[in-house]
Amino acid sequence: MSNLLILPIILPMLVGTILIFFAKNHSLQRVIAGITAVLLLILAFYLAHEVYYHPQQTMILELGNWSPPFGIVLVADMFATLMVILSSIVGMLCLFFAFKTIETERAKHYFYPFYFFLLTGVNGAFLTGDLFNLFVFFEVMLLSSYVLIVNGGTNYQLRESFKYVVINMIASAFFLVGLAYIYAVTGTLNMADLAEKVGVLEQQGVLNVIAIVFLFVFGAKGALFPLYFWLPNSYYGPPAAVSALFGGLLTKVGIYAIIRTFTLIFTHNTGFTHDIILALAGLTMFFGVLGAVSQFDFKRILSYHIISQVGYMVMGLGIYTQLALAGAIYYIAHHIIVKAALFLFAGATEKITGETSLYKMGGLLRSHPLLGWLFFISAMSLAGIPPLSGFFSKFALILSGIQEERYVIVVVSLLVGLLTLFSMMKIFMYAFWGEQKIPTEKVDKKETMGLLKPIIPLVILTIALGLSAEPIFQFSLGVADQIMDPSNYIDSVLNQD
Template sequence: MSLEVALPIIIPFLAGSLSLVFYRAPLVQRWLGVAGTGALLLASIVLLYRTYTDPDQVLSIAMGGWPAPYGIVLVSDLLGAIMTVLAGIMGFATAVYSLPTISRDHEAFGYYPLMHLLLAGVCGAFLTGDVFNLYVWVEVLLVASFALLILGGERAQMEGAIKYVALNLLSSILLLVAVGLTYGMTGTLNMADLVGRFAAMENQGLVTVVAMLFMVSFGIKAAAFPLFFWLPAAYHTPPVAVSALFAGLLTKVGVYALFRFFSLLFTQDVGYTHEILLWGAGFTMITGVLGAAAQYEFRRILSFHIVSQIGYMIMGLALFSPLALVGGVFYIMHHIIVKANLFLVSGVVYFLRGSYELKHIGGLWRTHPWLGLLFLIPALSLAGVPPLSGFFGKYIIIRAGVEQESWGIVAVALVVGLLTLYSMIKIWAEAFWKAQPEEHEERARAFEAAVSGKRLTLMVLPIGALAAITVFIGLGAQPIYELAYAAAEQMRDPQIYVNAVLGDTQ
């Protein structure tokens, strides 16, 4: 029994429960946030090591002692273990950043218990081996994310939350319908068991219909074209620590589910399903980057770029060659770190200048050159500038497209990369290079004076750590590539997953 598989879910639940017990002790909640997410990170690293060194590179645990496919199983293959480590990194970085940035009012309304609940839902989605329980974990994180989104009750938050909830509820309804049809067709919801059941069905057209329902549902949650507009309407409204956590993890649950389902379950008609994914990837890249180009609010620019970068990940899945899958996994690892870090940087800018509007801020390079450097590392990585992590992720995916002679999507990926660089240069020129506008200078001085050195240090620590990871992924790309390659090899051979989960019950 591999108890390590369950720990990334148990730890945040336990930390969240303790946070509720100490509801009237904010200091205890804060350090429980750091300790709980730190324990989650350590448990996820151990899980990845155990998974990578296991002979099958897949670990599973049957809950309640009921063997698969009759009981609920948790499964850690390399893709799930990688995603869990990334969740641990994001949780720990956000918890440290929250110490000086989350207000006492937000803490009183349950910020820390909700953060732990969100992490439990995310890790549950990454590790479940059951389709219905994937739905359950997605709903857990949806409830937690909605509560975090409206924490504070400001008008802008409520407007963004309405769009966020409306489209995500539509996605959940479609997901539940797809789950019901799957069970009605096959009599099972265990993912490993479904591999053989779907392959043996006479009516493969019906399997494709169910695949499309899952595709639309997970596409909405991933903020893919055309139902992506809930994300830029919502992610710029909550506290910046919440925005960073959302940017790093929430859409990646949808991306992960697409990778899981369309490499494990729905590979019978790749020429149809993955072609649709490829078109969706192209339009997602274009609409996201054009939306970002039109914005002048720091977090809205970053929110639209989440959408455009999701397109690169889906492109890796859609091309479905070994190299493309490697690129997709590599890009997910790079993007989660970089995008969350950019949101954290935007928070420091706000605390120093009192605004997210680029027209209202400036002069940061002269007064805080270290912040300019910490911005440039993830910004240039996002744009794909060598030798940072984003360059290698884009290079692998684009090379896979060239090898398959998919010239249209390759051209889109290259153009979107250039437009991403334009957006990052725009932020640099407005926030860092130009002088602070005189009409907003008094407010900027007041905000900067209110930030103590200790508070600023706590904000910068996770930013610096994530920037160091970005540089490491770029300069030390080989071990990350090898990990992504091993994960892609598993996805190309579903029988590895099936044998590890079902064993002698097949």
């Protein structure tokens, strides 16, 4: 029992509530929000440290002092704490970028409170050990994301966010259906208890159906093939700080839920479920990257790349070996950081040129060399060029694919990597290379530097993740080892003494 586990959830919620009182005072909101984001990051690291040195490397908190499987538990294992750290890093840096770019008008309409409510939902989804509670935190996250995606109220935002709301409502309805199914079959919603009961249940057919319902739900939220169509348009509308947070973090909550449920609960028939996941992974990355190649808009290319890269993470789960899962976890960490950085670059160039279309940009490298080269590093990292973080994570995934003789997915993922490189180079060539098309005197050097400050840590992180691949990969292997063996999770929740 440790109340430390509730803090990453309750701190953003508390601060978000307090910020409602100061909605009219933009500068005070910034001060409170900034301090909280830093505190949250420190807290996430402290929690990870405590969990890492815990004898079982898993800590739990029985909310309201009701013991599992009857009450709701929060479970922090290494995977969950890693995700909390990543969400705090991206949450903090996107917030700092928002300080520079969010207009007072948007801030007045509760931008900062809902930003923190979103973090509440994300951290809650990572830490909860109860399937229904996961649904609740998904809703907290989604409701806040509805507000953030429509905040500002441009016509485009209103139209696209309507579709976003509808698709998420449908997925949430099916989430409830899945919960009802699994409760009817097992009589419990506690994840550890579920894992134990599913192991001894004989009705494999019903469990397969339930597993696919959950795959559909999390697939819709995590933008898996064929349920990704809502993503590129809805991530295009909101300001860069929000689309960076969404692009980096939000779909990854869906992926986290898939990995959690399909390593802990639905492991009864991996020949069926995980092969479907592997096929979906291949299709997702292939169609996502085709979308990216065909686009000529900075933000849209990045949005389609989210889809293709989600495929890599799920590929690791589909192969389902320790090495593959470690690769997937490494990939998630790499992707959250790099994708947030790239979206922030898109925001910075949009601020400088007033454009997101690649046809109209050009020659930014001459007027803003630092911006250009930093973008180049992140883009190369995304495409998987050594020694950056993208290379090592893809390497582990492809290696495990070859070991398991899944050659089709290996070929697809290599091809997708090539096309990713192509479309990243396209952005670089059109936006930064060549002749300058838009005069950029409006934005001076100092302001550009201000925009770059929140992005630089992300670029440093992707370089660091690549250069220190050895220890980080060891850590990922440890995390993968822990989630491949559900008995540790089950024992920590149900048989604690």
